[in-house]
Amino acid sequence: MSTPPEPSVPHLAERLTAYAVLAHDPAVPGIAADYWAKSEAHYRKVDAALTSCVADTPATARPYADVLADPTRAAAQHALREALAARLAERPDSADQLAQAVAEADRHIWIDYHLGADYTAQAPEATSPEAPEPSAATAAPVARPRPDGPGAVRIVIPFRDRAGGLRTRNLLACLRALADQEGGPAHRITVVETDSEPRSREILADLVDDYVFARKDGLFNKAWAVNVGVVATAADTPYTCVLDADILVDRHFVARNAERLREGDHGAHLTFRWSLSLDEPSTLRAIALRNDDAAADVPESVLRGLLLREPPGGCVWVRTEVFHAVGGFDERYEGWGGEDDDVVARLGAAATLLRYTDPLLHLNHPRPEMTRDDGVPFNAHIEPLSWAPAHGYGDREKFIAATA
Template sequence: MSTSPEPAVPRLAERLTAYAVLAHDPAVPAIAADYWARSEAHYRTVDAALATFVADAPAAARPYGEVLADPTRAAAQHALRESLTTLLDERPEQRKRLAAAVTEADRHIWIDYHLGAAYTAQPLPAASGAPGPRPRPGTAAAHVVIPFRDRAGGLRTRNLLACLRALADQEGGPGHRVTVVEADSEPRTRRVLEGVVDRYVFARKDGLFNKAWAVNVGVVESARDAVSEPAYVCVLDADILVDRFFVARNTARLRDGGHGTHLPYRWSLSLDAPSTLRAIALRNDDGAADVPASVLRGLLLREPPGGCVWLRTDVFHAVGGFDERYEGWGGEDDDVVARLGAAASLRRYDDALLHLDHPRPAMTRDDGAPFNAHVEPMSWTPAHGYGDRRKFTVTTP
């Protein structure tokens, strides 16, 4: 019977420190309640073994206690890693047991932790504002659709502008169009966005945000104005920071891969506030092609369904786009990915996906029930009709 090789001591020390953070940082259950429920027991198991391991070793117990007191402090985590490296070298039998516990837990967790070696929480100057005017491409092979709402006029708008600047800084690929659909009771960001996107669409809707409907409106409305509809659609959340070859790489995959849909990542890195500022500054203000993981800190979500989906336009229309019955947080991405995978082959790739920090939305109704428990998954078809911008403003007698 083969067994997994024991990780190198520094790597094991790093993983043990990560489990201490995952078990005690309040941001972990807050980022995705369902992922936390799947993972919590494994965090607790490894962390309990780590607490026992360091209990009689003051040099390690001290930084371990500091990590528990403030799981966001990078200095305490680096100190714990160093002390654990020494202690693990001195105790080979205990090291084997801890390595086995980590290896087993790693197979099951859905939220992981990343701390880059060069990460710093020192504040940076605020990133500059909106991108310059965006010229319309004569022809476009790809259409990037971004659903959006920001009633506070704050971090979400900042993130959208950073996303748009990164999309304007693309090389090596075909022409692409960018549409932002603001689904709200009033066009709060029209002045900011007009001229810096190829198309700004205001879709009037009060109440809960409906990402699914906003995406469908963006695809359908923009197709009416185009001489020819682009071959590929990218549905991109407004808080994703892309690298310079994002469009080139993903259009080539769809062109050459023989599949209908792909998600370009397996892990999504949700950045903390300092990492978000640093990533925006490096990518947009300094003009870096991408952002090195070594300067970032955040939580990794395993195979989330949303954030960024690339697909052939014909496949989008074949399934009727997103299911517009989903409102509020959760469900629409899982549903559309399942239906897309049933309609044509679906793949995942291993690109980095950087999710910028912003306030978390409510994930349940006031009574604690899921927003969309009433929707039957995979029951949406083109016959429902999709992408009607007047859907929430026209009253049916």
Template sequence: MHEASEPDTGRLARRLTAHAVLAHHPAVPDIAADYWEMSRDHYRAVDGRLADAVAGSPDAGAAYRAVLADPDDAALHHLLAERLERLLAERPHDRERLAGAVAGADPHIWIDYHLGGGPGDAYGTGPVAPDGAAEGSGGDRQPGVRGLPEAHVVIPFRDREGGTRTRNLLACLRALADQSGGAAHRVTLVEADSEPRTRALVDGLVDDYVFAYKDGLFNKAWAVNVGAVAHAGAPALCVLDADILVDRSFVHRNVARLYDGGHAAHLPFTWSLSLDEESTLRAIGLRNGEGRAGVPTTCLRGLLLREPPGGCVWTRTETFHEIGGFDERYEGWGGEDDDMVARLSAAAPLIRYDDPLLHLNHTRPAMTRDGVPFNAHLEPMSWSAGMGYGDVAKFRDQKS
């Protein structure tokens, strides 16, 4: 998502700014602890060289220290990039040394930082549709084109506070209702909770609402399986998190890929852009409020996760059922997506595309219990269809 067309010095200045933010922003370790562990030494190596380079420059040094003091301020990020660009132009030796540090670090980082726009237009306008997203009329879902099978989109969900998760769900559903290209799709929402909280809110936005009783820890894996079993007739299946905002040609593009590409499953993204709150509101406003076909990443800001296993997975329905869906022993945060993608890959060809994946902001869930990942005790890839899956009544006997 970085602008390859920028002058080399300008692009390098932005990459150095990104590394400074990644090394010091407190949200970076929290977004994905394992990705942080793999990346932090690379951030710190670049940041250390950057600190040395700006030490002798009052302007660049002041901008660098300002970013460290307030790493969440986008205006300060733009100011640092501006001043670094001037500094690098004046100091070819430092430019060469820092370019080498960035080139050595970037292939090894798993969390990156995306800063949209420029200093005077931090969230400027640009082409509205992302790459591969066709412009077209919105509105109701369209009947399928002959030869292109129906898609079933399953969304697992829980929000006991009725907060940002519910806001994101409604944005996700409205974007799914605004699809073009002629690929028919059915949306099933599975609310796995102790009581149905969103039924009235989603009326008219989903084809199927399923309440699946489950108290205690959220079980995404089981909720997905319940939805997939509830409507197993569509040949194409999409497992979509409720916090993903899709463009207008999302369904048509991915169903066509699934049946033209000769593969059984795919993830339509390489990097997932986790938007900050300001960018989240902007993205929802453009996509749903203004009815845009898509949201340009040039107007957004957030952390990029490299090749995450979840968020949006497309698969042929028969392949999903052959492997028994998700492993329902996973509860709480973490591991179920990794396991599912690993088992899909073992069963049939799975590939990735490079669409933008916009992840709307929400409060982060607990990742561990007593310092230990929730599902550390489970053996990956040990689930099979013979173990039974998708029983909506599985946890009803837990009711008091």
């Protein structure tokens, strides 16, 4: 097996700057607590080596201090990259040691960092005076034309937004992107809103093929919401896509993934290896490009965000028969965490499950609570992989009956 080539000095400077951000940006621990726990020691190790490298030279110490003072400021990061590249070119021994530290850490981290060369934190220019920026009000798609027949693809989106805020904005952007698809089979869209009342019915009813309201107060239950959508609307559909409401897809998303299932012999797949969780300026720019400017996709060069390594959810494509064979999602999972890991593991046990390497853009929104008040994960009591079709699934009246 050949040894991978040594990274170039500019690339090494870029990676070291990324580690400075990962070690010091408070957004990193908040994006995924379990991923942070597995990665933190590796960030700290590289950052400690970087601190030693820059400490004795003002030309590198100053931009490094600027990054630590504000890890979100792109200009400070570009300045640190340039200063590091110049210093490392003069000190090849230090460069070799730092390159080894980065290579070792890269093997273990579960959260990485992306800063596009053309990223700017400035809000995108308005496309018209009436639409100063994408919002729940201005980003609404026109009524969706209904395809004839059941279609080959059913896209099921679970949803709740009690504030009518960024989650709603993101869902509308998602729906506009799904309405702008080229080629591929007919696809139908189901949004399942679970709440104490149908808050979003009027906004969504004309934008999707099926709006399903499933009454449930208390913690959000994504697993149950997905099952309700599949059972209620995907009976005659060979392929199902479970899509989070905060994912912005490209124009060929449906055609590409339907073909993968049609031409392959696998039972399910995830479209990505790294999910890019965008900051708010990148989210606004992505929505403006994809929705308002009708771009086929969003170039990563204009984006900034945190990369999550192989998360289990967000976008899962599955043969509908395989979904039913495993009993759908485990409806005992409530609140944040665990349901995606569980269903992907059960799908993989029942049929071949693949991962592709498409970009996955996750739009910004407030982070949910990840643990109960006592610090214990919401679903720590559930035995993974213990759900089966015999439990019954997708009962729209389940939580009404339970509280009656």
